[in-house]
Amino acid sequence: MSKRLIRVQPDELLSNQHILKKQPLNVVLSNGNTIFGRLMAIDAVRLVLKDTRDHQHQIALSDLYEVVYDDDRGVVPPSRHASL
Template sequence: MSKRLMRVTPDQIKSKQGILQKQPLNAVLSNGNTVFGILLSVDATHLVLKDTRNHQHQIALSDLYEVVYDDDRGIVPPSRHATL
């Protein structure tokens, strides 16, 4: 089955925390940098990821552009673009 890239904006992270904690994900920062890891925790201002070297990264939600993860359920995500 194919995978779909799911994109989650910073304001949606708290509500999707249960799904995100089960997934390896990429945190894409506003400056273009990306941090890959597993979500450990989320609060009102930060999220904490653990990378493949077991280092923790605390990322301010204000610095976060989006979180991207692969969803293997085969469900097509709704578009973030009004023209599609």
């Protein structure tokens, strides 16, 4: 079955943390850099991500552009665009 890329905006992270802690994530920063890893913790100011080398990255939510992960459940998320 195909996978779908799910994009989560910084203001949606706290409400979706139960899903995000189960997924390998790509954290895209405002400067264009991307960090791959697993979500360890999140609060109103920052998130902590552990990469594949077991290095922890503390990322300020203000530096965050979006979080992207693969969803293999086959469920299509609702569109962000009213016309779609």
